[in-house]
Amino acid sequence: MSPQSPNSHPTRSLAQELRARNDEQLRVLLAARGDLLSPLPTDISALASRASAPPSISRALDSLNLWEIQVLEALVALPEPITIESVIAATSEDAKLVIEKLISLALVFPDEDQIRVLNAIRDSVGNEPTGLGPVLGLLSAKAIKKISDAPENARTVLDRLTWGPPRGSVSDIKKPGVAIKWLLDNDLLLAVDSKTVVLPREIGIYLRGGKIHRELQNKPTDYRGREFTQSEIDKSAVGAIITLLHQIEELMKFWAGEPPAILRSGGIGVREVKKAADALGVDENYLIFIAELSYICGLVTVDREEELLPTSAFDLWLNSTHDERWQLIVNGWLTTSRVSGLVGKSEARYISALGPEIDRAAAANLRGLFLKLVAEISPCAPDLSGLSQRVRWERPRRGVGLHTDIANWSSREAEWLGITGRGAISSFGSAILAGKDDSGLSKALPKEIDHILIQADNTAIAPGPLRLDLAQELSLIANVESKGGATVYRFSENSIRRGLDNGRSSDEINVFLTKISKTSIPQPLAYLIADVGKRHGKLRVGIGWSSYIRCEDESVVNAILADRRTAHLQLRKIAPQVLFTEIDTEEAVNTLIEAGFLPAIEGRDGALVTRKRSAARAISKTRPPRVIGDYEIPRDELLTAALRALRAGDRASAKRSGIPTTVASATPTETMAALTVAIKSKETLVIGYADSDGGVSQRIIDPIQVMAGVLVAYDHGNDEVLRFPVSRINGIALVE
Incomplete structure (x- = not known):
């Protein structure tokens, strides 16, 4: 069709265009712009109003890629009337599909052969x-013809302003110089104020050869890297998953024993991060990541004492299957707005782990986009440089300045999580991204075993994943030295003492190891258990805000007193076998352990107290961090209900044009008479109805029948047949 002038027919509104759409087209719009349903608009006019509101427009623009934004910019830049043909001429043939998408998103809309652009756009x-x-x-047409006559210096000015910015400065508009004066006289420049001139839009487009952009971004960057087999990918991912679940468990147990204090500004300090990383033998970045995962999944929380402690949810998690544990962690990562990579990034001051400053609204969206792009090239791993450029192309308005960082962090974290292996999507990652209940991880993991192999060098090898109860018991008396397909445990004086502190006796430790080991207990380990067991409890620390330290061996007491590492306890000798300190029991015990002694805690009754430090749990209610970000894609059920409500609201709005502003009160007899007439003549009524909450509302209805004092009628507002007790109807009027 040939272009028409904007005034050749009445301008169509967005509401009219939306009203003309079928249900499937409206469903596409509502699914793509979930914020339009929160809350649900009353009718199509309200939907159009919300769809054209700046906040909603901004969210919709955030979902566009760079090429789609360029087409939208062309639609805004081109003079009216705007047609598909004029946009294609200013961009490329590919713009046609983009325009269709922009129309489906209600960012622009067709009006006969024109395209209308919303003012908010x-x-x-x-x-x-x-x-x-x-x-x-x-x-503009007259001015364009004069460009060919422009003097050389005037043409130089035009060339300088062609690709923007379109404004230029002059010392005085009254004395602009020969070139500027010629351009002003011929309407090729406009005076903005006494010192500024501007190149008109039509002139700029002409000088650009009818184009809007210097370079079109309609071809995204290729980011394909090295290819692997799925077996190689999954093998790498399984190892990462085993390590992840183990390290989260170890971190929770460590913090149960030594809970980190929370900073006034929120989060935990650098020292606490380093302390935990050293205890687990992991990189600090990895430690921060698993700490954040534990926090967002509610496995750890801030207790009343402003300390970080595991929650009861950790115990439930620990007793779940490996697949269930992993899926909880992965889903938390996929949906969180927290970005652990930001910890420590600020130049102004340190951003703390678990603190309030690492939320980014775009995080989950960009993370999901990253995984989608990686999945599209499976079984290839991406080239990270190309991938970060692709992420920037896909979401140029989201996470501005963070595209490269988010791509790099997501790549690293997806690998740690086992969503990817060797950079490519694992089969388990594919399953969880597809929303499947069974990720297939359980089948890929090695089968649980019930035995270990104790070596002569005070180590034990578990040639596969140990049964949960055995692994928990073994971790009381041995430290994990390495983990992979097989787990290596190391027995030491401190680890045996830990078992004794947790209530195990030397005999019980020997019985347990004999039961689960397929090799006999070597002599060095037997001697170690016996020696530590013999000495355990000889040196005792009494419970209290201040503490006493006693030992029957006076040489041990003197050694403690002389040790520089115990100097801060400010020990005083109050008897040959007793020392006193004003430091609390926990710190006194920890200091003695660090100094190489083997203290035990003594209760007020003189009996040894079991130190079940790994069982400490937060008393306060779990407070998982907030999640900020995008609206979720509405479920099909919600979309169906929303469409029904919008159509019903539209019908009700149409009826309201003939609704009287007031509904006269009526007696029960008058009400029954009016209902009888309306049922016979199939008329539409408006009734005043007393709701169950005591309020009175107006309902637009088509009465069907009256039975036993109850009116059965079609309610236009609810788009369904409802029952209305006649006694609650206090007014009635005919809709014209």
Whole structure:
């Protein structure tokens, strides 16, 4: 069709265009722009109003890629009437599909052969789209003809302003110089104020050869890297998953025994991070990551004492299957707005782990986009440089300045999680991203075993994943030295003492190891257990805000007193076998352990107290961190209900044009008479109805029948047949 002038027919509104859409087209719009349903608009007019509101427009623009934004910029920049043909001429043939998408998103809409652009879109793009100036209007055609006559110095000015910015400075508009004066006289420049001139939009487009952009971004960057087999990918992922679940468990147990204090500003300090990383033998970045995972999944929380402690949810998690544990962690990572990579990134001051400053609204969206892009090239791993450029192309408005970091962090974290292996999507990652209940991880993991092999060097090898109860018991008396397909445990004086502190006797430790080991207990380990067991409890620390330390061996007491590592306890000898300190029991015990002694805690009754430090749990209610970010894609059920409500609201709105402003009160007899007439003549009524909450509302109805004092009628507002007790109807009127 040939272009028409904007005034050749009445301008169509967005509401009219939406009203003309079928249910499937509206469903596509509502699914893509979930914020339009929160809360549900009353009718199509309200939907159009919300769809054109700046906050909703901004969210919709955030979902566009760079090429789609360029097409939208062209729509804003081109003079009206705007047609598909004019947009294609200014961009490329590929723009046609983009325009269809923009229409489906209600960012622009068709009006016969024209395309209308919402005012909110124009405001968002700005007054000078792609560096083009203001519209000249009717004078533009005449001005363009004079460009070929421009003097060389005037042409130089035009060339400088062609690709923007379109504004230039002059010392005095009254004395602009020969070139500027010629351009002003011929309407090729406009005076903005006494010191500024601007190149009109039509002139700029002409000088650009009818194009809007210097370079079109309609071809995204290729980011394909090295290819692997799925077996190689999954093998790497399984190892990462085993390590992840183990390290989270170890971190929770460590913090149960030595809970880190929370900073006033929130989060935990650098020292606590390093302390935990050293205890687990992991990199600090990895420690921060698993700490954040534990926090967002509610496995750890801030207790009343402003300390970080595991929650009861950790115990439930620990007793779940490996697949269930992993899925909980992965789903938490996929949906969180927290970005652990930001910890320590600020130049102004340190951003703390688990603190309030690492939320980014775009995080989950960009993370999901990263995984989608990686999945698209499976079984290839991505080239990270190309992938970060692709992420920037896909979401140019989201996470500005963070695209490269998010891509790098997501790559690293997905590998740690086992969503990817060797950089490519694992089969378990594919399953969880597809929303499957069974990720297939259980089948890929080695079968649980019930035995270990104790070596002569005080180590034990578990040639597969140990049964949970055995692993928990073994971890009381041995430290994990390495983990992979097989786990290596190391027995030491401190680890045996830990078992004794947790209530195990030397005999019980020997019985347990004899039962689960397929090799006999070597002599060095037997001697170690016996020696530590013999000495355990000889040196005792009494419970209290201040503590006493006693030992029957006076040489041990003197050694403690002389040791520089115990100096801060400010020990005083109050008897040959007793020392006193004003430091609390826990710190006194920890200091003695660090100094190489083997203290035990003594209760007020003189009996040894079991130190079940790994069982400490937060008393306060779990407070998982907030999640900020995008609206979720509405479920099909919600979309179906929303469409029904919108259509019903539209019908009700149409009926309201003939609704009287007031509904006269009526007696029960008058009400029954009016209902009888309306049922016979199939008329639409408006009734005043007393709701169950005591309020009175107006309902637009088509009465069907009255039975036993109850009116059965079709309610236009609810789009369904409802029952209305006649006694609650206090007014009635006919809809014209």
